[in-house]
Amino acid sequence: MTANTLTAPRSWLNAINVLVIGAGGNGGEAVDALAQFHVAMLALGHPQGLSVTILDDGEVREANLVRQRFWPGDLGQYKAICLANRYNLMMGLDWKGLPFRFEDARDSNLITTGCHDLIITAVDTPSARREVHATYADQKHYSKPIWLDLGNNQRNGQAILGRLGDNRYPTVVELYPELADMADDPRKSCSAADALGKQDCLINRMVTTAGMNLIWELIRHGETTKNGVILDMASGRQLPRHFPDCGQDSQAA
Numbered sequence: 001m002t003a004n005t006l007t008a009p010r011s012w013l014n015a016i017n018v019l020v021i022g023a024g025g026n027g028g029e030a031v032d033a034l035a036q037f038h039v040a041m042l043a044l045g046h047p048q049g050l051s052v053t054i055l056d057d058g059e060v061r062e063a064n065l066v067r068q069r070f071w072p073g074d075l076g077q078y079k080a081i082c083l084a085n086r087y088n089l090m091m092g093l094d095w096k097g098l099p100f101r102f103e104d105a106r107d108s109n110l111i112t113t114g115c116h117d118l119i120i121t122a123v124d125t126p127s128a129r130r131e132v133h134a135t136y137a138d139q140k141h142y143s144k145p146i147w148l149d150l151g152n153n154q155r156n157g158q159a160i161l162g163r164l165g166d167n168r169y170p171t172v173v174e175l176y177p178e179l180a181d182m183a184d185d186p187r188k189s190c191s192a193a194d195a196l197g198k199q200d201c202l203i204n205r206m207v208t209t210a211g212m213n214l215i216w217e218l219i220r221h222g223e224t225t226k227n228g229v230i231l232d233m234a235s236g237r238q239l240p241r242h243f244p245d246c247g248q249d250s251q252a253a
Contacts, residue, residue, distance in 0.1 A: 003225040004168045004243040006146070006161070008218040011117055015048035016219075018118045019111065021102050021132065023056035023079035025204035026150040027122035028069035033212040035087045037219060044220075052095040053111060055102055056080040067204055103131050114143055118215065119164075121149045121172075122208075126182035133173040136164040147171050148215060152207045152231075154199050159211025160228040160241075169243055170227065206231055210238060 018034060020027055031054060038049040056079045060070045064079075074082050084097030098105055105111045113135055121132055129149065136145060144165040149172035151158055162171030173179055210229040217224040228241040 002246050004246055005223050005225050006163060006169050006218070006243065007223045009117060009146070012219070013047075015051045016117045017115050018050055018052045018120065019116045020052060020054045020120045020122065021056075021128065022122035022124075023054050023083050023097075024058070024064065024122065024124075025067045025199065026152070026208050027054070027056065027120075028079075028083060029204050029208035030120050030122055030150065030212060031083050031087065032069060033208065033215075035091060035093075037212075037216060038093070039091070041219065052084075052093075054080040054084050054095070054097045055100055055105055055111070056097075057099050057101050057104070067199060067201060102128060102135075106131075106135060116143065116145045119145050119147045120211075121147070124151075125184040126179045127184050129173060129179055133164070133171065137171070137173075146218070148211050150207055150211050152199065152203050155203060155233040156231055157203060157207035158228055158230045159207055159214065161211070161214045161224070161226065175227075200233060203233060206233065 020030055020034070023031070031052065034050055034052055041049045058079050060074045060077050060079055060082060062075065064070050065072065070079070070082065078097070078099035080097035080099055082097070084095045087093055088095055098110055100108070100110060106113055119132060119136070121129060123129065132147070136143075136147070144163055146161070146163050149160045151160075151172070160172040160175060161169075162174070163169040164171060167174065210231055214224055214226050214229070217226070225242050226240050227243045230239045230241060231237070
């Protein structure tokens, strides 16, 4: 049988509204890739490129200066605002950085959940993924945005691409149902050295590059059969995961 093919929505022919949740290791790499995509899309004749909103309520700490896209001069700034300002100043963009958690921005109407074409989650808590899924996965939600989730531990990770509200293209929550019962881990690294002890220096870049390549397939070629990519830095292996075969539903509720 043939794997389901995820096709880029027709709305992507106009400005693609992107919501990035999390501006740390994976989130910062994702924003950098989005900036590159924006320039490439305009060069290829896309009329508007990307419109990006970044959410993260965290401030830049010393522990963030090794694996994340921040430097000593960024210490104390809100991560989301820092990243948005950087690319706006460099590239003349009007991207937004909001120093809020997803659920707070949603409940305060700082974001309009019905307008997002693409959601990228780069978070380290199961609860954040559950909030995104609960908000967008209702079959009545008209936009059914595409969702890329980026996650990793010390030396391996995964990028999962799906479409909310469409079980032909399962999301990270459908593929990993154990997320429903997992508790958040509130522990944070206290120093750059401690942060490197928990995650290798380039793991975020590798996971995000693999995941963002799936988005680029949709932008450039209009479709992909890949449901995600699994990476293992220790072995050097990178394995694609394809969508379920046509005619088969995922086990999503």
